[in-house]
Amino acid sequence: xxxxxxxxxxxxxxxxxxxxxxxxxxxxxxxxxxxxxxxxxxxxxxxxxxxxxxxxxxxxxxxxxxxxxxxxxxxxxxxxxxxxxxxxxxxxxxxxxxxxxxxxxxxxxxxxxxxxxxxxxxxxxxxxxxxxxxxxxxxxxxxxxxxxxxxxxxxxxxxxxxxxxxxxxxxxxxxxxxxxxxxxxxxxxxxxxxxxxxxxxxxxxxxxxxxxxxxxxxxxxxxxxxxxxxxxxxxxxxxxxxxxxxxxxxxxxxxxxxxxxxxxxxxxxxxxxxxxxxxxxxxxxxxxxxxxxxxxxxxxxxxxxxxxxxxxxxxxxxxxxxxxxxxxxxxxxx
Amino acid sequence: xxxxxxxxxxxxxxxxxxxxxxxxxxxxxxxxxxxxxxxxxxxxxxxxxxxxxxxxxxxxxxxxxxxxxxxxxxxxxxxxxxxxxxxxxxxxxxxxxxxxxxxxxxxxxxxxxxxxxxxxxxxxxxxxxxxxxxxxxxxxxxxxxxxxxxxxxxxxxxxxxxxxxxxxxxxxxxxxxxxxxxxxxxxxxxxxxxxxxxxxxxxxxxxxxxxxxxxxxxxxxxxxxxxxxxxxxxxxxxxxxxxxxxxxxxxxxxxxxxxxxxxxxxxxxxxxxxxxxxxxxxxxxxxxxxxxxxxxxxxxxxxxxxxxxxxxxxxx
Numbered sequence: 001x002x003x004x005x006x007x008x009x010x011x012x013x014x015x016x017x018x019x020x021x022x023x024x025x026x027x028x029x030x031x032x033x034x035x036x037x038x039x040x041x042x043x044x045x046x047x048x049x050x051x052x053x054x055x056x057x058x059x060x061x062x063x064x065x066x067x068x069x070x071x072x073x074x075x076x077x078x079x080x081x082x083x084x085x086x087x088x089x090x091x092x093x094x095x096x097x098x099x100x101x102x103x104x105x106x107x108x109x110x111x112x113x114x115x116x117x118x119x120x121x122x123x124x125x126x127x128x129x130x131x132x133x134x135x136x137x138x139x140x141x142x143x144x145x146x147x148x149x150x151x152x153x154x155x156x157x158x159x160x161x162x163x164x165x166x167x168x169x170x171x172x173x174x175x176x177x178x179x180x181x182x183x184x185x186x187x188x189x190x191x192x193x194x195x196x197x198x199x200x201x202x203x204x205x206x207x208x209x210x211x212x213x214x215x216x217x218x219x220x221x222x223x224x225x226x227x228x229x230x231x232x233x234x235x236x237x238x239x240x241x242x243x244x245x246x247x248x249x250x251x252x253x254x255x256x257x258x259x260x261x262x263x264x265x266x267x268x269x270x271x272x273x274x275x276x277x278x279x280x281x282x283x284x285x286x287x288x289x290x291x292x293x294x295x296x297x298x299x300x301x302x303x304x305x306x307x308x309x310x311x312x313x314x315x316x317x318x319x320x321x322x323x324x325x326x327x328x329x330x331x332x333x334x
Numbered sequence: 335x336x337x338x339x340x341x342x343x344x345x346x347x348x349x350x351x352x353x354x355x356x357x358x359x360x361x362x363x364x365x366x367x368x369x370x371x372x373x374x375x376x377x378x379x380x381x382x383x384x385x386x387x388x389x390x391x392x393x394x395x396x397x398x399x400x401x402x403x404x405x406x407x408x409x410x411x412x413x414x415x416x417x418x419x420x421x422x423x424x425x426x427x428x429x430x431x432x433x434x435x436x437x438x439x440x441x442x443x444x445x446x447x448x449x450x451x452x453x454x455x456x457x458x459x460x461x462x463x464x465x466x467x468x469x470x471x472x473x474x475x476x477x478x479x480x481x482x483x484x485x486x487x488x489x490x491x492x493x494x495x496x497x498x499x500x501x502x503x504x505x506x507x508x509x510x511x512x513x514x515x516x517x518x519x520x521x522x523x524x525x526x527x528x529x530x531x532x533x534x535x536x537x538x539x540x541x542x543x544x545x546x547x548x549x550x551x552x553x554x555x556x557x558x559x560x561x562x563x564x565x566x567x568x569x570x571x572x573x574x575x576x577x578x579x580x581x582x583x584x585x586x587x588x589x590x591x592x593x594x595x596x597x598x599x600x601x602x603x604x605x606x607x608x609x610x611x612x613x614x615x616x617x618x619x620x621x622x623x624x625x626x627x628x629x630x631x632x633x634x635x636x637x638x639x640x641x642x643x644x645x646x647x648x649x650x
Binding site: 042 | 382525544545584589
């Protein structure tokens with residue numbers, strides 16, 4: 001059985017002003033059908049580049065320098081453009097942080113939705129309109145007929161985001177790549193959109209690759225999560241494993257740094273020192289070593305490989321060696 | 335009462351394009367009253383468009399109020415010449431890169447306020463003082479001669495904080511100071527702001543859309559919705575006994591950051607109707623408890639507990 005999406009040793013580099021930015025370095029991930037995978041990272045971690053590489057939407061300045069991306073066994077990096085375009089939009093869709101990046105301001109919502117459908121399927125305009133209206137209702141836009149006649153700017157941010165989700169799901173894709181789809185939204189609207197995505201995955205068997213900087217968002221919608229740092233996978237496991245038993249000091253630091261509605265207000269937050277690693281440098285050792293409270297000589301010299309710390313739970317850290325040790329660090333942390 | 339800032343019935347209307355090229359008035363801040371205690375931190379939370387930033391700017395008279403009064407340190411500054419007050423009232427912006435002049439060296443960015451206010455005789459002395467400030471915010475003296483563009487977002491925000499501190503203010507408006515920063519840097523800046531507050535006895539008006547951040551920083555909070563202060567009071571009192579339906583919705587919508595609780599959450603599925611500003615309560619169109627009176631009549635603020643007030647017909 002093929003995984004729905006399998007990223008194997010992917011590397012992506014950008015050329016910028018004579019310098020090379022190592023955006024994604026040797027990243028391997030799997031997403032099984034019916035699962036939601038969260039990719040968590042800060043700016044410059046390579047999370048968006050990874051998503052764009054899957055859709056082959058990288059700018060000209062970027063190139064895949066190694067590895068491959070398999071969608072249901074088919075290599076997307078080697079596929080002819082024509083074949084890829086048929087696949088994208090049909091079986092693979094993407095939604096973005098800013099809906100206006102995707103919606104055309106000069107066409108009504110209805111004409112954009114029907115055009116999308118008719119680009120992929122041989123159906124009449126009337127059929128396409130019926131299906132578009134049905135999809136708008138499915139994403140919570142009750143007054144679908146009215147929304148179809150409207151132009152994107154007349155809609156609120158939350159409604160625009162719903163229209164973009166409807167457009168992405170029109171052709172019944174198997175994989176939806178969601179690049180920070182709720183980051184620009186208010187928290188009450190974010191809650192609605194996350195719930196909508198969760199419902200849609202439950203009802204239709206859709207899988208979502210969810211790019212985000214927020215662990216809170218991951219906890220809401222994902223089954224598995226990969227934490228990226230410096231373009232590499234720092235940790236990978238089920239959402240429960242990472243929340244209960246984070247093995248990588250970076251994951252532990254991120255989880256502890258965010259104030260919650262329960263945290264002790266009298267105590268300072270446990271901040272991660274230093275600043276994120278530069279994408280222009282290829283460190284010899286662990287990319288997190290300079291900021292890591294547990295870094296040793298070895299960490300600066302030798303890059304840790306991703307290894308299993310408990311079944312289905314991987315970390316790229318010299319300190320997180322055996323399952324027993326991972327448990328102990330979990331206790332230290334909590 | 336040791337108040338450093340008091341705002342009474344603050345209103346700010348903006349003129350926006352309306353039908354057929356006519357202008358119409360948009361009420362960004364509508365009858366907002368609150369106070370900030372000396373050495374305290376008052377947190378303003380709300381969604382985008384709720385009037386948080388406008389309130390912060392109006393309090394400093396960077397934007398002139400349409401109506402209402404602003405008192406700073408017991409003096410009515412609503413119509414006053416602000417020059418003598420600028421030193422005492424500073425601001426830290428959300429976007430650190432956009433608020434620092436890229437062509438100024440950091441030393442000049444930080445000491446500009448001192449120069450404008452005629453502090454510390456010579457430039458050399460001002461730069462010495464700027465170096466002290468940079469050290470206090472976690473940067474080094476060597477950074478004086480570098481340019482803002484050479485710094486990361488978190489470091490730029492530190493420069494913004496040093497600049498605000500340079501004129502030795504007693505009150506700072508912090509307008510979403512960590513929202514543009516990466517998660518791992520937010521905690522650094524929050525800790526820094528809190529430590530500086532304690533060391534220097536600063537008072538903050540802390541503006542954020544993030545309830546957990548405001549909870550951590552503020553001893554009192556106000557919840558804004560479409561320009562109206564719907565609930566206000568001591569932070570833990572308001573958060574543990576939220577009264578206004580909007581405050582409750584806002585708290586319920588915070589991602590749980592816990593897979594078990596996320597699974598148990600109840601969600602509002604329907605998108606909110608883009609409510610028209612009518613006669614009644616601004617929240618009525620979205621409120622699950624709205625009654626007839628809510629659509630017709632604007633609720634007034636009522637005390638519902640010690641240092642806890644709410645603006646809702648359910649509590650009248």
